[in-house]
Amino acid sequence: MVNNDELIKFASLFNDIESLSSNGADLEAVHYVVPWVENNLMCGKKANGGFFASKAQLGRLIFDILY
Template sequence: MSGGWGAYIKNLMDSSGGIRRAAIIGYPDGSVWARSEGEDAFRATDEELKKFVSLYDNIEKVPSTGCDLEGVHYIVPRIDENLIFGKRDKTGIFAAKTKSG
Protein backbone atom coordinates (compact mmCIF):
# COMPACT_ATOMS: atom_id res chain seq x y z
CA MET A 1 0.00 0.00 0.00
CA SER A 2 1.30 3.40 -0.85
CA GLY A 3 0.13 6.85 0.31
CA GLY A 4 -3.39 8.13 0.79
CA TRP A 5 -6.02 5.72 2.03
CA GLY A 6 -3.60 2.79 1.84
CA ALA A 7 -1.29 4.54 4.30
CA TYR A 8 -4.27 5.24 6.55
CA ILE A 9 -5.17 1.52 6.60
CA LYS A 10 -1.56 0.54 7.35
CA ASN A 11 -1.33 3.06 10.20
CA LEU A 12 -4.67 1.89 11.61
CA MET A 13 -3.55 -1.71 11.67
CA ASP A 14 -0.06 -0.93 12.98
CA SER A 15 -1.47 1.09 15.87
CA SER A 16 -4.10 -1.42 17.01
CA GLY A 17 -3.45 -4.99 18.02
CA GLY A 18 -7.16 -5.79 17.78
CA ILE A 19 -7.68 -5.00 14.10
CA ARG A 20 -6.74 -7.91 11.83
CA ARG A 21 -8.23 -6.74 8.52
CA ALA A 22 -9.49 -3.39 7.30
CA ALA A 23 -10.83 -1.66 4.22
CA ILE A 24 -12.24 1.63 3.03
CA ILE A 25 -15.21 1.04 0.75
CA GLY A 26 -17.02 3.59 -1.40
CA TYR A 27 -20.72 4.29 -0.98
CA PRO A 28 -23.00 3.59 -2.77
CA ASP A 29 -21.06 1.47 -5.30
CA GLY A 30 -19.03 -0.74 -2.95
CA SER A 31 -15.74 0.12 -4.68
CA VAL A 32 -12.56 -0.62 -2.75
CA TRP A 33 -10.53 2.52 -2.05
CA ALA A 34 -7.98 0.70 0.12
CA ARG A 35 -7.70 -2.62 1.92
CA SER A 36 -5.31 -4.57 4.11
CA GLU A 37 -3.07 -6.84 2.09
CA GLY A 38 -0.76 -9.81 2.51
CA GLU A 39 -1.36 -12.27 5.33
CA ASP A 40 -4.16 -10.06 6.71
CA ALA A 41 -5.78 -9.25 3.37
CA PHE A 42 -9.39 -8.09 3.43
CA ARG A 43 -11.03 -10.57 1.04
CA ALA A 44 -14.68 -9.59 0.78
CA THR A 45 -16.03 -10.10 -2.73
CA ASP A 46 -17.38 -7.28 -4.90
CA GLU A 47 -20.87 -8.75 -4.50
CA GLU A 48 -20.56 -8.83 -0.70
CA LEU A 49 -19.34 -5.23 -0.63
CA LYS A 50 -22.16 -3.92 -2.82
CA LYS A 51 -24.69 -5.70 -0.63
CA PHE A 52 -22.98 -4.52 2.55
CA VAL A 53 -22.92 -0.82 1.65
CA SER A 54 -26.59 -1.05 0.65
CA LEU A 55 -27.36 -1.94 4.29
CA TYR A 56 -26.89 1.76 5.08
CA ASP A 57 -29.96 2.57 2.97
CA ASN A 58 -32.16 0.89 5.64
CA ILE A 59 -29.78 0.59 8.58
CA GLU A 60 -32.61 0.14 11.08
CA LYS A 61 -33.37 -3.28 9.52
CA VAL A 62 -29.81 -4.64 9.80
CA PRO A 63 -30.19 -6.18 13.30
CA SER A 64 -33.00 -8.41 11.99
CA THR A 65 -31.00 -9.65 8.98
CA GLY A 66 -27.36 -9.51 10.03
CA CYS A 67 -24.62 -9.00 7.47
CA ASP A 68 -22.10 -10.99 5.45
CA LEU A 69 -18.43 -10.30 4.74
CA GLU A 70 -15.64 -12.61 3.59
CA GLY A 71 -18.07 -15.53 3.46
CA VAL A 72 -19.02 -15.14 7.14
CA HIS A 73 -22.49 -14.25 8.42
CA TYR A 74 -22.47 -11.89 11.41
CA ILE A 75 -25.31 -11.16 13.77
CA VAL A 76 -25.77 -7.44 14.34
CA PRO A 77 -26.74 -6.80 17.95
CA ARG A 78 -26.31 -3.06 17.61
CA ILE A 79 -26.49 -0.19 15.16
CA ASP A 80 -26.04 3.49 15.94
CA GLU A 81 -26.81 6.14 13.32
CA ASN A 82 -24.20 5.23 10.67
CA LEU A 83 -22.44 2.46 12.64
CA ILE A 84 -22.83 -1.30 12.29
CA PHE A 85 -21.50 -3.66 14.96
CA GLY A 86 -21.43 -7.32 13.94
CA LYS A 87 -20.28 -10.39 15.85
CA ARG A 88 -19.70 -14.07 15.35
CA ASP A 89 -18.24 -16.28 18.05
CA LYS A 90 -15.17 -14.44 19.38
CA THR A 91 -14.72 -12.19 16.35
CA GLY A 92 -16.61 -9.29 14.91
CA ILE A 93 -16.81 -6.40 12.51
CA PHE A 94 -17.28 -2.68 12.90
CA ALA A 95 -18.32 -0.45 10.02
CA ALA A 96 -18.88 3.29 9.90
CA LYS A 97 -20.39 5.30 7.07
CA THR A 98 -18.69 8.68 6.80
CA LYS A 99 -18.21 11.45 4.30
CA SER A 100 -14.71 11.79 2.90
CA GLY A 101 -13.08 15.14 2.71
Protein backbone atom coordinates in the same frame (compact mmCIF):
# COMPACT_ATOMS: atom_id res chain seq x y z
CA MET B 1 -10.73 -11.32 0.58
CA VAL B 2 -13.77 -9.12 0.02
CA ASN B 3 -14.66 -8.46 -3.62
CA ASN B 4 -16.19 -5.27 -5.01
CA ASP B 5 -19.73 -6.66 -5.34
CA GLU B 6 -19.71 -7.81 -1.73
CA LEU B 7 -18.54 -4.37 -0.56
CA ILE B 8 -21.33 -2.67 -2.49
CA LYS B 9 -23.90 -5.04 -0.98
CA PHE B 10 -22.44 -4.53 2.51
CA ALA B 11 -22.45 -0.73 2.17
CA SER B 12 -26.12 -0.84 1.15
CA LEU B 13 -26.95 -2.30 4.58
CA PHE B 14 -26.61 1.24 5.96
CA ASN B 15 -29.66 2.20 3.85
CA ASP B 16 -31.96 -0.10 5.86
CA ILE B 17 -30.70 -0.04 9.44
CA GLU B 18 -34.20 -0.84 10.75
CA SER B 19 -34.04 -4.46 9.56
CA LEU B 20 -30.31 -4.92 10.11
CA SER B 21 -30.66 -6.01 13.73
CA SER B 22 -33.03 -8.84 12.81
CA ASN B 23 -31.37 -9.90 9.53
CA GLY B 24 -27.69 -9.51 10.39
CA ALA B 25 -24.92 -8.98 7.86
CA ASP B 26 -22.77 -11.19 5.64
CA LEU B 27 -19.13 -10.46 4.99
CA GLU B 28 -16.54 -12.77 3.40
CA ALA B 29 -19.17 -15.57 3.32
CA VAL B 30 -19.64 -15.32 7.11
CA HIS B 31 -22.94 -14.33 8.75
CA TYR B 32 -22.73 -11.88 11.65
CA VAL B 33 -25.35 -10.86 14.20
CA VAL B 34 -25.64 -7.08 14.33
CA PRO B 35 -26.54 -6.10 17.91
CA TRP B 36 -25.71 -2.41 17.49
CA VAL B 37 -26.21 -0.01 14.60
CA GLU B 38 -26.57 3.76 14.31
CA ASN B 39 -26.74 6.18 11.39
CA ASN B 40 -23.23 5.52 10.11
CA LEU B 41 -21.82 2.97 12.58
CA MET B 42 -22.34 -0.78 12.76
CA CYS B 43 -21.07 -3.56 15.01
CA GLY B 44 -21.31 -7.22 14.03
CA LYS B 45 -20.39 -10.29 16.06
CA LYS B 46 -20.14 -14.05 15.92
CA ALA B 47 -18.84 -16.64 18.37
CA ASN B 48 -15.14 -15.97 17.76
CA GLY B 49 -14.90 -12.56 16.14
CA GLY B 50 -16.71 -9.57 14.78
CA PHE B 51 -16.42 -6.28 12.94
CA PHE B 52 -16.92 -2.55 13.29
CA ALA B 53 -17.95 -0.60 10.21
CA SER B 54 -18.42 3.08 9.50
CA LYS B 55 -19.79 4.76 6.41
CA ALA B 56 -18.15 8.14 5.82
CA GLN B 57 -19.79 11.16 4.19
CA LEU B 58 -17.75 10.71 1.03
CA GLY B 59 -19.32 7.30 0.51
CA ARG B 60 -16.29 5.43 1.74
CA LEU B 61 -16.77 2.30 3.80
CA ILE B 62 -14.29 1.65 6.59
CA PHE B 63 -14.35 -1.63 8.47
CA ASP B 64 -12.18 -3.79 10.66
CA ILE B 65 -12.71 -7.53 11.05
CA LEU B 66 -11.71 -8.88 14.45
CA TYR B 67 -10.72 -12.54 14.83
